[in-house]
Amino acid sequence: MALNLDYKPVEVVSTAGMPESEWLEWRRKGIGGSDSSAVMGCSPFCTTRDLYYDKRGIAPAIQDKPNWVTLKVGHLLEPLVAEIFARQTGYRVYQIQKMFRHPLYPFMQADVDYFIETDDGRHGILECKTSHPNNKGKWADDCIPYNYELQCRHYMAVMNLDFVWIACLFSNSEADFVKRYIERDLDLEEDLIQNEQHFWEDCVQAGVEPPYTENGDLVLASLRKHYGPSDPEQPTVLLAPVLALDLQRYVQLTAMKRDYEQKAKEVDRRIKEAAASILDAMGTAERATLTADGVVYTVSYASRYRHTIKKEDLERLKLEYPAVYDAFVSVSESRSCTVKTKEEKKT
Structure with missing residues (x-):
């Protein structure tokens, strides 16, 4: 136009x-x-x-x-x-x-x-x-x-x-x-x-x-x-055949993610092994340095504190002090998608 x-x-x-x-x-x-x-x-x-x-x-x-x-x-x-x-x-x-x-x-x-x-x-x-x-x-x-x-x-x-x-x-x-x-x-x-x-x-x-x-x-x-929380009373939905490709792609990508996560866990294990001797040498110190082959390494290993409440203590708080529980505990809603597969039975 x-x-x-x-x-x-x-x-x-x-x-x-x-x-x-x-x-x-x-x-x-x-x-x-x-x-x-x-x-x-x-x-x-x-x-x-x-x-x-x-x-x-x-x-x-x-x-x-x-x-x-x-x-x-x-x-x-x-x-x-x-x-x-x-x-x-x-x-x-x-x-x-x-x-x-x-x-x-x-x-x-x-x-x-x-x-x-x-x-x-x-x-x-x-x-x-x-x-x-x-x-x-x-x-x-x-x-x-x-x-x-x-x-x-x-x-x-x-x-x-x-x-x-x-x-x-x-x-x-x-x-x-x-x-x-x-x-x-x-x-x-x-x-x-x-x-x-x-x-x-x-x-x-x-x-x-x-x-x-x-x-x-x-x-x-x-x-x-748009849809809000899930409803457990709703019947199982029969998906249209056109969604089969999306399901196949989801399953394939999920498998790829698991493979990457497994490799990441292995790398993480090796990182901890490499750090063990360094942290042992530091003891309770929070910082360390080393210069080798023209490179200056600076290590930081400081304690950090986080306040949490155990699940069993949270349940006890709900029972013994319900007003306090309601005043300070908030509930958030989330949903996760999982897809399971099995071979169709031949007749």
């Missing part, structure tokens, strides 16, 4: 002072910038299926928010990120607290952090991020995390603007501040629009669940969120 660039974004609703619950309801009416990576199957946080459940009103895309403090801090620091950017560039940074919609693809929505006016009068977008210092490597060598890039390209498409600056603060020092420039790319934009259109029209509106295509951990987390 050839993109029509003769358009202006449609103002949908003012977001100034809007309660979060109402804002979330508006987000469910279309695809936002932060949804783009999930649509493309490369979100680090949720699957395309999770996003489908969110847009259909079945369940939020991200149900558990253990990092709510991080999210809150990121929101509170957005003005600071914008101020640092303005000071470093001299550009005018301003807000338009409204939700916008693409006039030609109305399922595409945008709630932009800030806008920019450059010295020569050009207008663009400023996307503000905060992150942990450990994530600086993802931004090294002028890189941008791909999920953020997709978010920016979505915003350019909706707002019909030609560039985005994305800025990220990693600590309380301006030295840990990076900014990256993204120019509009109509070929990438066309691909993004096609995928978003397919997701919205053929999945969300049609009520058809998209397939899982993401990495295993993300998919399994999605399945646990």
Whole structure:
């Protein structure tokens, strides 16, 4: 399809002072910038299926928010990120607290952090991020995390603007501040629009669940969120023959893993044998050194203490002090998959 660039974004609703619950309801009416990576199957946080459940009103895309403090801090620091950017560039940074919609693809929505006016009068977008210092490597060598890039390209498409600056603060020092420039790319934009259109029209509106295509951990987390704990009262499921290849692959990979684990155990045994004479020479010392053949070896063998409670003591606590047990003991649910095989009996 050839993109029509003769358009202006449609103002949908003012977001100034809007309660979060109402804002979330508006987000469910279309695809936002932060949804783009999930649509493309490369979100680090949720699957395309999770996003489908969110847009259909079945369940939020991200149900558990253990990092709510991080999210809150990121929101509170957005003005600071914008101020640092303005000071470093001299550009005018301003807000338009409204939700916008693409006039030609109305399922595409945008709630932009800030806008920019450059010295020569050009207008663009400023996307503000905060992150942990450990994530600086993802931004090294002028890189941008791909999920953020997709978010920016979505915003350019909706707002019909030609560039985005994305800025990220990693600590309380301006030295840990990076900014990256993204120019509009109509070929990438066309691909993004096609995928978003397919997701919205053929999945969300049609009520058809998209397939899982993401990495295993993300998919399994999605399945646990959607189905919840197992039900021992449910009858045994008769699987469709099409799943036979997946079962065969699972059995083969499990056997490979056992083989690797056995080899790792053997290596671990040899490591302990090699360490025994060294630790014997150290006695109760926590550190040791040796220089040999131009190499300096430094050994650390310090005691570490961990407080645990035995299973039998935990049971006694539950019986004798149930209130204390309920106050301090939490229960977590997990499920493990095992597959057993046996030869089919010939008749």
